[in-house]
Amino acid sequence: MSAPSWTDNLPDAARAFLEGRRLDEVECIISDLPGIARGKAVPATKFGRMEYFHLPDSIFYQTITGDWGEAAGDEGFIERDMMLYPDMSTASAAPWTADWTLQVIHDAYDRKGRPIPFSPRNVLKRVVGLYKAQGWKPVIAPEMEFYLVARNLDPAKKIEPMMGRSGRPAAARQAYSMSAVDEFGPVIDDIYDFAEAQGFEIDGITQEGGAGQLEINLRHGDPVKLADEVFFFKRLIREAALRHDCFATFMAKPIAEEPGSAMHIHHSILDIETGQNIFSGPAGGETDAFFNFLGGMQKHLPAAIAVMAPYVNSYRRYVRDHAAPINLAWGRDNRTTGIRVPLSGPDSRRIENRLAGMDCNPYLGIAASLACGYLGLMNEEWPDKQFKGDAYESEEDIPRVLGQALDIFEGATEMHEVLGPEFARVYAIVKRAEYEEFLQVISPWEREHLLLNV
Template identity: 45%
Template sequence: MKKLTKWLEENKITEIECITPDQTGIARGKIMPTDKFIDEKGIRLPESVLLQTTTGDYPDDETYYSLLDPQDIDMVLRPDDSAVFTVPWAAEPSAQIIHDCYDSMGNLMELSSRAVLKKVLALYEAKGWKPIVAPEVEFYLTKRCTDPDLPLVPPIGRSGRQESGRQSFSIDAANEFDPIIEDIYDWCEEMHLDIDTLIHEEGAAQLEFNFRHGEALKLADQVFIFKRAVREAALKHKIGATFMAKPISGEPGSSMHVHQSLTDAKTGKNIFSNEDGSASELFHSYIGGLQHYIPQMMPIFAPNVNSYRRYLPGADGNAPVNIEWGNENRTVGLRVPQAAPSARRVENRLPGSDTNPYLSLAGNLICGYLGMVNHLKPRMPIQGRASEEADETVPWNLEAALEAMSNSEDIRNALGANFVDGFVATRRAEYEGFRRVISSWERQYLLSTV
């Protein structure tokens, strides 16, 4: 706390946002003056925050009371002094500090997504392994729209025109949004977020920011904060920004591809490569783990009803519908980029940008870990284009995905039965809310024809 107090004083911070990610990845917490924060050395929140859905609802009472104290008691949030960031968009000098959640006995809360990632990383640490990851985060800029029944459209760019057509990797198309991009870069630099390259993706006003490779918890924190920064930058420029997986019909979805490799914790060498530069047995087992366990982990990589709209055939989907692997092959779900042996890695192209970054990284890493400790073998790599037919071993809708995850003993043992039950319950609660809504498609095609 001394280190953190010194930083707050040096930066003349007057206000603190004490935040923790819930299961959806929403920042929950309290805002308080710096003096009060220093005196209290943490905050308290109801444990139920960790079972809250995107809509503010909760799972059914039976699940709720089986996972939480029926008295709705508080948990204790303690600040992590390695997860401290300024708030560049605030009017006064402010800080946002990520907190870990503890129960009344001083244990990390099993339902906390940050705790789940820490649990997975502890498994790697016990083996002397250190995961290295690099997320790629896509999102859309849109014209501001307050009516949820209206479709989203691209914002007006610097030229005074709306973008149309596909503009993959276009520098000029990206430069249309220079004012907001400059704010994002400036704010990320102030917050010391390790963003690297920017590209214009396929969709109209769709952008992608890549993060430099690094430690998993650090990168999860950074993606969590990055999403807040992008939304705030959009608000400043009176437009919208969305990380929804498929926000616009007829346009590609938004993903969060995750590059992942593994080093020896002592030597720093990439243990996905042998001394002669060839791929190691651990590398193949890691891929085997991804292929075996992704079908049971899909609610982590595609947590919302909308998430599954990315997995459509042809250009309208623009996301892999398989869990094959191949070298330098973008038609497979698990791509191995061309790289030197020291940088050998695998890229999971299935997760959407709507995922909770802590859970997405934990999900990838636990799949790979289980593959390595169980010595799983991958399928043969794909040469040429992968089939556009959906892999039948993968659940491509939320109902089936939740069933697969809930019934997986391996995943329950690895991530914790309470976490799995709580996570599945929040997804099901959201799905039940979705089923109660009549869509515009139903009104357009069924209202006067059936």
């Protein structure tokens, strides 16, 4: 009888993917601050002998452009090694590769076994742990919006919609059109196939309002598990698009005239002992906890927007009358408000945050959103009166540029205590470095209108 192999205890989907095949390689990955997968690819035989592997902590000090924020701390930029341990529950196929490959998400620790505080997955685990300490289990459901666009190899060229199956560019303002979805049929077929191989359950795919814009809804569940899935999904969707001569982009606002792409986050909270939704009382009515969570959202979202809208492009999405919120109003079944209470029964009563962009790191976006609700619950904060009508007709009350959002985040000590002070320090430094790098770029608008006119 042969000795048991580490592959015997893989998740069902991963075992099914490998059935009758020889595993060649394992990609050991971790999310950096932007949400890019960093790590190492190792032969499967070597992975089976590995307990952990090393990466330098400097991967968390890197900006989206590959530059560095001065966030290394008192000891300086010595690129200290982290210990990365696999979470085998995340083992998943990489079905687009030429050989038989698995991906495994890892958690980062220092040499004393302490979680690295600015690793995004650890930040989310910290927030979920704070809920657990109160006897609560947060449940979330993310909605992912993205564009399929024509290949763009020249940054100076505008992004254009992809060419559909009919040979015509994807059309705008065709929300929920099945014909529009059919235009992307081959890409969507690969998305479904890859998702099935990875064991992910898609709740649905719809056409959104933009030209070539789609939305994928995921089933509700554990925040860390769902963040893992969004992390995996971004890569999966990009790979499916590349097979069909187009790009998938998760930019918040890739095309000026079109709606932006959000990652709407639905939240409910369960009592761990009873399993009951704490937003609903015994008779099915809304509880104090429901309103406290709403109040926390309204009070603390301004401090969290630098995490949920992490790039200069993110703020181009917040445009009046353009399918994105411009304020912190809340309403029932009202998609013009930043905070929405969808139609539901008492057991599934939930609160939707419509401010997060699809460009955010899913671990950090979900952690920041839950942090707002947590502070509302702990501080027993109450929301403003429900907004009725078109919230686009009211005043804007969210930051309009990244610099302003970072100013608010840097002063938000309560938010820092929930997300982790060391994470807040590193994040602010890295994003500030990124913002200052952007400010050095002279835009085409400036050259066109200022060169000879001022």
